[in-house]
Amino acid sequence: MRILVVGGGGREHTLVWKLKQSPLVEKIYCAPGNAGIAEDAECVPIPVEDLQGLADFAEKQNIDLTIVGPEDPLARGIVDLFQKKGLKIFGPNKKAAQLEGSKVFAKDLMVKYNIPTAEYRTFTSPQEAEQYIKEVGTPVVVKAEGLAAGKGVIVCEEEEEALLAVKKIMIDRVFGDAGNRLIVEECLRGEEASILAFTDGESILAMVSSQDHKPIFDGDRGPNTGGMGAYAPAPLVTPEISRFVEEKILIPAVQGLKVEGCSYSGVIYAGLMFTEKGPKVLEFNCRFGDPEAQVVIPLLESDLVPILQAVVEGRLSQVKAQWHEGYAVCVVMASGGYPGSYQKGMPIQGLEKQKGKDNLVVFHAGTNVQEGKIVTNGGRVLGVTGWSQSLPETLRIVYEAVESIEFQGVQYRKDIGQKALKFFE
Ligand code: AMP
Ligand code: GLY
Numbered sequence: 001m002r003i004l005v006v007g008g009g010g011r012e013h014t015l016v017w018k019l020k021q022s023p024l025v026e027k028i029y030c031a032p033g034n035a036g037i038a039e040d041a042e043c044v045p046i047p048v049e050d051l052q053g054l055a056d057f058a059e060k061q062n063i064d065l066t067i068v069g070p071e072d073p074l075a076r077g078i079v080d081l082f083q084k085k086g087l088k089i090f091g092p093n094k095k096a097a098q099l100e101g102s103k104v105f106a107k108d109l110m111v112k113y114n115i116p117t118a119e120y121r122t123f124t125s126p127q128e129a130e131q132y133i134k135e136v137g138t139p140v141v142v143k144a145e146g147l148a149a150g151k152g153v154i155v156c157e158e159e160e161e162a163l164l165a166v167k168k169i170m171i172d173r174v175f176g177d178a179g180n181r182l183i184v185e186e187c188l189r190g191e192e193a194s195i196l197a198f199t200d201g202e203s204i205l206a207m208v209s210s211q212d213h214k215p216i217f218d219g220d221r222g223p224n225t226g227g228m229g230a231y232a233p234a235p236l237v238t239p240e241i242s243r244f245v246e247e248k249i250l251i252p253a254v255q256g257l258k259v260e261g262c263s264y265s266g267v268i269y270a271g272l273m274f275t276e277k278g279p280k281v282l283e284f285n286c287r288f289g290d291p292e293a294q295v296v297i298p299l300l301e302s303d304l305v306p307i308l309q310a311v312v313e314g315r316l317s318q319v320k321a322q323w324h325e326g327y328a329v330c331v332v333m334a335s336g337g338y339p340g341s342y343q344k345g346m347p348i349q350g351l352e353k354q355k356g357k358d359n360l361v362v363f364h365a366g367t368n369v370q371e372g373k374i375v376t377n378g379g380r381v382l383g384v385t386g387w388s389q390s391l392p393e394t395l396r397i398v399y400e401a402v403e404s405i406e407f408q409g410v411q412y413r414k415d416i417g418q419k420a421l422k423f424f425e
Contacts, residue, residue: 007069036364146178336409
């Protein structure tokens with residue numbers, strides 16, 4: 001098979017790395033890819049926004065299957081475009097991708113199909129939102145409706161902060177049209193975990209659970225990022241909880257979408273908060289998580305390709321997945337200044353030493369080649385990922401590698417996976 005992966009981050013490197021292990025795969029292209037992906041696939045310089053360019057490339061190169069990493073092309077209808085041309089592509093179509101692209105759509109679906117989530121109200125007027133916040137009081141969560149690169153959710157402990165959040169979204173319009181509507185939501189307390197599943201719109205195939213670490217600093221302090229590290233599985237998610245999430249959250253969501261006339265296909269990702277009253281959905285995403293993919297995919301023992309094919313061909317119920325025992329951990333190494341502004345082009349040292357290890361791989365995110373050297377080219381630069389039978393051992397393997405990689409200004413969290421260790425005491 002000839003495969004095209006769309007995207008150029010750590011998630012896409014992980015997908016390419018896994019696909020390369022499949023005997024069914026003959027050639028992998030990645031658009032646009034990065035310096036690490038270039039070692040495992042042929043990178044083509046087509047940006048993810050150029051839907052037409054990607055479709056033309058897939059047609060010309062006789063691509064048998066395209067896999068989309070990020071949410072933006074999905075929300076903009078890449079799947080619809082490919083399907084119109086008769087090209088096979090993994091991911092939800094534009095209508096179904098609203099599950100992530102519109103928080104109002106997602107919340108309304110959850111309420112209609114009894115999926116546990118926080119109480120909320122939707123607003124189109126800033127004055128009404130402000131009035132409501134004054135009535136309900138804080139803490140409260142203010143969310144822009146649309147895609148805002150993970151920055152559109154503001155958890156507010158004080159009323160002043162919440163009123164400012166409304167202003168930022170609706171009056172200053174810092175997220176543009178993503179702030180046409182906003183949601184004011186009950187603030188939930190608890191630990192978070194993600195459960196991703198493959199779905200063909202009919203049945204689901206759940207993956208191992210995982211936990212992301214969104215804030216930039218140790219102890220979950222500082223501003224949110226795209227994700228500074230992850231581990232899988234999350235011991236918080238017992239087999240009983242997994243069953244609950246499948247039966248009361250994932251299946252009702254997929255079935256509900258079908259009833260609403262938008263059959264969903266691809267990955268459905270539930271971001272969950274484990275409250276005293278049980279798991280509740282914080283958000284749905286319509287794709288693999290980043291960095292969740294970096295820890296979930298390496299634990300998949302089965303070939304990924306037959307699963308992707310079964311999803312695309314609507315016969316997922318015939319497929320099973322085997323998972324490795326043990327744990328995977330990913331620590332993200334980021335540029336100094338991220339998630340604010342940062343410099344690019346810093347040479348990265350120590351990558352060669354990590355090659356050939358059988359329980360560790362360095363997935364590249366923002367990297368590039370300049371004058372024959374690998375340099376930084378983004379906020380999140382590398383996702384150092386390891387796996388073994390025990391979580392403490394995996395953490396040791398990963399941090400040992402992290403400490404031997406360097407670039408100017410590098411920052412990473414030193415406490416990835418710590419929350420899980422309490423389950424082993
Ligand atoms: P989201 O993009 O909706 O997952 O939100 C990003 C982050 O905001 C989540 O990972 C949570 O940490 C936090 N968050 C979102 N919704 C709520 C809520 N209702 N209560 C508390 N925290 C929330
Ligand atoms: N790691 C969070 C996300 O992929 O949305």
